[in-house]
Structures are given as C-alpha cells and as structure tokens.
Amino acid sequence: MQSFWRDTVEFFPILLNGVALTIIVTIGSLLLSTVLGLLWALMRVSGIGVLSGVSASLINVIRGIPIIVLLFYLYFVMPDLGVTLSALQAAILGLGIAYSAYQAENFRAGIEAIDRGQIEAAQSIGMGWWLTMRRVVLPQAVRIALPPYGNVMIMMLKDSSQASTITVAELALQGKLIASSTFKNTSVFTLVALMYLTMSIPLILLVRHFEKRAGKR
Amino acid sequence: MIELSDVHKSFGKVEVLKGITASVEKGEVVCIVGPSGSGKSTILRCINGLESYDRGEISVEGLRVNRDAPSIVAIRTQVSMVFQRFNLFPHRTALENVVEGPLYVKQEPRAQALERGRALLAQVGLAEKADAHPPQLSGGQQQRVAIARALAMQPKAILFDEPTSALDPELVGDVLSVMRKLADDGMTMVVVTHEMGFARDVADRVLFIDGGVIVEQGPAKTVLNQPQHPRTQDFLRRVLHPL
Numbered sequence: 001m002q003s004f005w006r007d008t009v010e011f012f013p014i015l016l017n018g019v020a021l022t023i024i025v026t027i028g029s030l031l032l033s034t035v036l037g038l039l040w041a042l043m044r045v046s047g048i049g050v051l052s053g054v055s056a057s058l059i060n061v062i063r064g065i066p067i068i069v070l071l072f073y074l075y076f077v078m079p080d081l082g083v084t085l086s087a088l089q090a091a092i093l094g095l096g097i098a099y100s101a102y103q104a105e106n107f108r109a110g111i112e113a114i115d116r117g118q119i120e121a122a123q124s125i126g127m128g129w130w131l132t133m134r135r136v137v138l139p140q141a142v143r144i145a146l147p148p149y150g151n152v153m154i155m156m157l158k159d160s161s162q163a164s165t166i167t168v169a170e171l172a173l174q175g176k177l178i179a180s181s182t183f184k185n186t187s188v189f190t191l192v193a194l195m196y197l198t199m200s201i202p203l204i205l206l207v208r209h210f211e212k213r214a215g216k217r
Numbered sequence: 218m219i220e221l222s223d224v225h226k227s228f229g230k231v232e233v234l235k236g237i238t239a240s241v242e243k244g245e246v247v248c249i250v251g252p253s254g255s256g257k258s259t260i261l262r263c264i265n266g267l268e269s270y271d272r273g274e275i276s277v278e279g280l281r282v283n284r285d286a287p288s289i290v291a292i293r294t295q296v297s298m299v300f301q302r303f304n305l306f307p308h309r310t311a312l313e314n315v316v317e318g319p320l321y322v323k324q325e326p327r328a329q330a331l332e333r334g335r336a337l338l339a340q341v342g343l344a345e346k347a348d349a350h351p352p353q354l355s356g357g358q359q360q361r362v363a364i365a366r367a368l369a370m371q372p373k374a375i376l377f378d379e380p381t382s383a384l385d386p387e388l389v390g391d392v393l394s395v396m397r398k399l400a401d402d403g404m405t406m407v408v409v410t411h412e413m414g415f416a417r418d419v420a421d422r423v424l425f426i427d428g429g430v431i432v433e434q435g436p437a438k439t440v441l442n443q444p445q446h447p448r449t450q451d452f453l454r455r456v457l458h459p460l
Contacts, residue, residue, distance in 0.1 A: 121305070122306075123267060124366075126318060127318075133320060
C-alpha cells in the first residue's frame with residue numbers, strides 16, 4: 001500500500017498529461033459527433049428521398065466498421081491519398097464519425113417521438129420545415145434524447161482510449177508507457193482505472209439528473 | 218372567400234371525398250355535420266393544405282391551394298386551424314403559444330405581438346393563465362388558448378376541426394361561448410362539429426356530409442329542423458335522440 005502512494009506521487013503528474021488529452025479527444029469527438037449526428041438525423045427525416053437514402057446508408061456503413069479500423073484508416077491510409085492528419089486530428093475525426101451514427105439514431109428517435117399534431121399545428125400557423133424543426137420539434141426532441149446522449153458521453157470518454165492505437169498519448173497510453181518502463185503494472189493501471197472512474201462519475205450523475213427530469217414530464 | 222369545386226381525395230384505395238363542391242362567403246359561419254368517417258375533417262385539412270387532394274380545385278381568396286407550392290404559407294396565415302386535440306406546444310407557455318406565429322412567421326415586433334397576445338388571452342377568458350404551460354391547463358382552457366393562437370395570426374377565416382370532441386362535457390360550454398362571440402364579431406368560420414345546438418343557433422349554413430358527398434345543405438335551421446333527405450333525417454334522429 002505504501003509503495004502505491006509513492007508511485008501515485010511519482011506517476012500522477014505524468015498521467016495528468018494523459019488526462020488532458022483524453023478530455024480533448026472526448027470533447028472534440030463529442031462535438032463533432034453531435035453536429036454530424038444531427039445532420040444525418042435531419043437528412044433522414046427531411047422527407048427528401050435522396051437525402052434520407054444517403055443518410056441511411058452512411059449510418060449503416062459507419063456502424064459496420066470498427067472504430068479501431070476507422071482510426072487506422074484515417075491515420076495510416078489517408079496520407080497515401082494525400083491527406084495527412086496529426087494523430088490527435090485523426091482520433092477526433094475518427095471517433096466523431098464513428099459515434100455520429102449512434103447520435104443520429106438517438107436524435108431520430110427523439111424527433112420521431114414528437115406527436116404528428118405538433119407538426120400540423122406548426123404548419124397551420126404558416127411555419128415551413130426548418131422553422132417547424134427549430135421552434136417546435138427539436139426543442140421537444142432534445143428532452144427525449146438527453147438521457148441516451150448522456151450515456152453516449154460516458155461511452156465516448158472510455159472509447160477515447162482507442163486513440164492510443166494511433167499514438168495519441170492519452171491516459172491509457174501514458175499508463176501503458178509508464179508501466180512498460182517501470183514494470184509497476186498494479187500501481188499504474190489501478191491509478192489509470194481510478195482516473196477514468198473519477199471522470200465518469202460526474203457524467204453518470206448528469207445522466208441520472210436527465211433521466212429524473214425526463215421522468216417528471 | 219373559400220371555394221371548393223369537385224374535390225376528390227383518396228387514402229389508398231378508399232375514396233373519402235367524392236366530389237365536394239361548396240363555398241364559404243366572408244363573415245359566414247358554416248357547420249359541417251355528418252357521421253364519423255364521412256370526410257368532414259378531411260375537407261378542413263385539405264383547405265389549409267395539411268392534406269393534398271387528388272382532383273378538383275380548392276381556392277382561398279382566389280389563391281389555389283397547393284400544399285407543395287410556396288403560396289401555401291400565405292394561405293395558412295390567412296386561414297387558421299383549431300384542432301380536436303388542441304396541439305398546443307407543450308414546451309411553451311400559453312402566451313408563447315399565442316405569439317409564436319406572429320413573432321416567427323410574420324416577424325412582428327416583439328412588444329406589439331406580446332401586447333396583442335395578452336389581449337387575445339383576455340378575450341378568451343385566460344388573462345391570468347398567460348405564463349402557464351399547457352399541461353397545467355384543463356382541456357377547455359387549452360382549447361381556448363388554441364383559439365387565441367389561431368386568432369393571433371389575424372386570419373380571414375378559422376377552421377375548427379371538432380373543437381369540443383376531446384373535452385369533458387362540463388368544459389364544452391366555455392369553448393362554444395368563445396366561438397359564438399367570434400361568430401357574432403363577424404369572423405368567417407368553418408366548423409366540423411357534433412354540437413347540433415351550436416350549429417342550429419350559430420351557423421348560417423349547415424352542410425350534411427355522408428360517404429364523401431354533400432347529401433344536403435342549406436340554412437342551419439332548415440337542415441337541422443326539417444331535413445329533407447332520409448340520411449340526414451336518420452342521422453339527426455340518432456344524434457338528438459340516442460336512446
């Protein structure tokens with residue numbers, strides 16, 4: 001136990017650098033996946049055949065490819081096609097694209113849960129498609145989509161560790177590097193696990209708050 | 218101001234409107250009565266483009282109703298609709314529901330829209346409920362907010378789709394009296410309803426619809442008191458004397 005505290009004091013500052021990158025990757029890919037997911041969902045419900053078809057196939061393609069392969073593709077294959085991305089850029093882009101499929105399905109479920117009468121009421125006062133979405137459908141859909149959105153946040157925080165496979169020195173990779181140079185596997189990985197848990201707990205509480213609020217209505 | 222000529226409409230293989238020809242003059246109150254599934258609501262929904270129609274022509278103030286054309290927005294801002302199930306926006310207060318169209322569709326100045334919104338809520342007897350959300354209101358109150366929302370567009374006509382059918386019986390009167398006042402003020406109204414008393418007292422004209430056609434029409438008292446067609450007679454007997 002004593003050696004664990006000594007190791008903690010020694011490794012904690014290095015692992016904190018990893019935490020910073022973990023947070024950057026998580027927030028970056030969360031924002032990207034939210035924007036893309038919303039775009040796919042709106043295309044899907046647009047009522048325009050081409051757009052909804054493109055969106056549906058895109059979602060299926062993304063869902064059918066493992067995140068790790070997507071990351072390899074962006075980081076190792078894109079340079080051959082003349083697009084060179086830094087490891088961090090590739091990680092954010094890859095995770096953002098991968099998660100956009102899940103976000104899209106989540107948003108679509110929220111949008112489609114809105115009563116048809118709401119849309120008719122909006123149309124009957126002269127609102128067009130976009131105004132109906134912005135003022136009537138999306139504000140209500142967001143409330144429905146929030147609890148699952150919170151769960152996606154937690155999953156993304158943990159899946160940001162996959163960025164380690166393309167050399168982003170986030171928390172998991174920092175841990176692995178320290179462990180393999182000091183052989184203090186137990187201390188290091190216990191510390192890494194505790195740090196992920198510490199970051200997850202606020203998110204878990206947030207989801208619980210969302211769920212309580214959704215249950216009230 | 219509203220003209221329908223030989224309007225046909227099918228849902229799949231079922232033809233619900235089989236050639237409806239009718240007109241509504243400015244300031245007129247027309248009640249549409251008839252059995253369920255006869256196509257009454259579909260007529261209203263076609264007039265403001267919530268449904269398309271297959272054949273014939275509908276026009277509002279000379280403007281052809283085509284739900285896929287940009288002109289539909291102009292028609293909808295002139296012809297408001299009140300729904301059976303109110304369809305208020307639950308995430309906005311009563312006042313916000315009322316001013317939503319003026320602010321975001323007609324781009325009226327905020328202060329002016331809010332002032333008129335409050336006046337309209339007062340007109341339907343709900344001045345003190347301006348900040349309540351729809352789930353906190355009774356059905357009758359929600360429907361009156363919906364009427365205020367329709368009025369806020371300053372429409373030339375209002376379509377009512379069974380406005381009291383979803384209400385508890387003791388709340389029907391509040392909504393009907395608001396509608397009666399509107400009629401007295403000269404609002405053009407087309408009302409699909411099962412309230413025969415309202416139709417008899419308030420409507421100028423009644424259309425009796427069955428099986429997608431207008432079976433009988435005329436002045437309200439004539440159609441409802443001395444119906445000529447056997448189907449109208451039968452329907453009214455059932456509605457007025459259900460036992």
